[in-house]
Amino acid sequence: MGELRAYAALAGAQARSAATYRWSFVTEMLANMGGTVFDALAVLVLFRATPTVGGFSLREAVLIVGLSSAGFALADFSVGNVDRLKTYVRAGTLDAVLVRPLAALPQLLLMDIPLRKALRVVLGFTLLGGAVVINDVAWTPARVLLVVLAPIAAAVFFSSIFVSSASLAFWWVDSGEIGSAFTYGGRDFTAYPITVFGDTFRGLFAYALGFAFVAYQPALALLGRTDPLGLPPWSGFLSPLVAGVAAVLAAVVWRAGIRHYRSTGS
Amino acid sequence: MVPGGASVPTISRIGPFRGSTTTFGALIGSGFRRYATYRQATIAGTFTNTVFGFLRCYVLLAVAASTAGGQPGGYDARQLATYVWVGQGLLSVIGIWGWTELADRIRSGDIAADLLRPVSPLVAYLAADLGRALYAMLTRFGPPLVAGAIFFPLHTPVRWQTVPLFAISAVLAVTICFGCRYLVNATAYWLQDARGPITFWTLCSGVLGGLYFPLRLLPEEFTVALWVATPLPSLLQTPLDVISERDGPALQAGLVALQVVWAVVTLGLAAWVQRRAERRLVVQGG
């Protein structure tokens, strides 16, 4: 309990820090909201030119975008800042974190909690809600459960990607933007029906890395559509499982990273 | 400042033109060498740009495949692929994102040291940025383009003037982008912390610059308005339309001419803002 209070206090301090830069905070928050709006707009723009993309209608595509952006926004809000790890490693901030009586990862996340990204989460879920309404979903108990679990699973999955790609900095401080290829790249990948991608590229992102289970497969399961790529109808319900596996892997990578840092310094 | 310096066509405060160009050249060289030391970051960035190239290219090609006539926004499939892959290379040359140096120096107060130098910060940073762009052109422009050429059929320019026009357009894009970033960073003189404006810039420049999708997919009036009223389409959309030969020769050249206007406007505005900021620093004592 004491630890939870400590974390709460850290989060509160972060909020007060942000409040000292009020204007920057407001513009950043607006910009972040704009980000979600633009993500959705980009899809609308593409559908201006054509009624279907990759065999999916606009409505169906909006459901995919909704799942992807609700999950991503939630993950970005809660752990997205871990991508600053390389800065912390370089500046030695991590040392200061390691001499405090709390676990390292939550401290790092709370050091710079992105309140400005909070509205983005709301928007992401609003988009998802809208997408569920405009699609005629034949509701069954399983689908109700899935529509609740899928965005959470997506968030867990994206969080795992954030943590694993940030951990790269423990071994390679100059890893630069490489993590974005999987975090933001993953978001872009999951925002479209994966039928649009070439075989090899899709195989890598969708199945080897697991991004198919973030939005595409759950969307098919909700819509009751058969997968043109051949996975069975129940594969959409696997998304919490895939997210769980990703989380375990991310935890392993993070621990290995911290151990590596402690044995090599910076 | 040099008394009466305003009437002399100098680009630095030291005086004669020759001296200034040497200084400018040296500053470009320093920018080049500085970024040449970030070799690993260059590799990482190139990898990331290539991944995003695949993402964008597949999506646009899927749109083209299901569009009646196969020409969304007036581009055929090859032109779209060229648009995406040249864009992924050009992205790091113009350097839309990640430049917060000026804002950081203002926030920490180190900017005072820059003001003591005989070269205006605007000129010094512009030169360094041109050096950075040159380095990026040599290292980061090619690899995504090669990857694109291997996996997708690209459009080969048919007009003799396309490649030289593209080169001019790219240099102008670098200059305009620098001017915009300078203005965004300079808000730190008044706001202390420019994170908000920088985020805002990152967002708008990508979408409205034509990175995520060609702006030609938008309603035409809207695209024209963006082009004329903001410098953003001049960052990527113009050079990419030039190289993919989306328009006839006249419009192709006209768009580059519009870039010239924006380059003058953004740099002029940046210089004006810098002067205001300096006066403010002097009056308030930083």
Added chain:
Amino acid sequence: MIVMRDLRKDFTVRVKAGRLRRHKRTVSAVGGITLGIERGEMVGYIGPNGAGKSTTLKMLTGVLTPSSGEVSVCGLAPVPQRTRLALRIGVVFGQRSQLWWDLPLRESFALLRHVYRVPAAEHEARLRRCRALLDLDEFLDTPVRQLSLGQRMRGELTAALLHGPEVLFLDEPTIGLDVVSKQAVRSFLAELGAGGDVTLVLTTHDLADIERLCRRLVVIDHGRVVHDGTIEALHARYGSRRSLVADLVDPLPEGFALPGAAITATEADRHRVTFALEGATAGAAVAGLVAAVGVRDLSLLEPDIEDVVARLYATPDPSDAP
């Protein structure tokens, strides 16, 4: 309180060899340190840049895992028991802030109370003491980013002490401070050490810190302990001598000698002369000098610790020998 037994830390570095090839080379930052520090001791830990001071401190605080050897602080193993240890030690990294950059000091302190789970009354009592001793009141409500370096360091010290640590590690606590702030920090630490229940380990480049604060001095160089003892012992070991500087009425005669003292310098046309006392007491030397020549002024200089340490650093590293 602190035990290190044959503590080592090796780093693998890649050395450029030619354009593309890289050699792996093992560099030992700390090469086998054995040291015990008792409760209440104040130990100065010094050495040239890169000697392994910070690496040792990082191993003691649980930031770095030792390559081999044993280490225990407050009876705990630093890395596996990091969070438990953190509650019992205080750490100040001179160049790295523990405080919240955008918050006033007062709020940083309140926050640390939660982080370290300190009962409110204890927190209040300790904070009151620090406020009085370090004159914090005038800038307690200023955001940390607006504090001067000296003010910030006083804040850092307070932050490290609010949970009542048994051991305080200070890495360069006076670096970059002005004279007044240095004095404030030193007297505060002296006061703290006088209580006898806080063990203090500090690394520094400023030997005045050591002279003022530490009875015990550990000098390390190239990752090894080259001296462990009092400052006096250091002087005795390296033959540091007091010196006598005399301003003379007439130039010093050629061939002049003073029993038990050697001439180390003559200046100003032999009107000023410096003797190093070797065996002779100061009294005997002065008497001998006054009896022989006309003396206008005299001063007696204590041995300079900077000199001794500089000489110590200059001695070649035995492990570098082929």
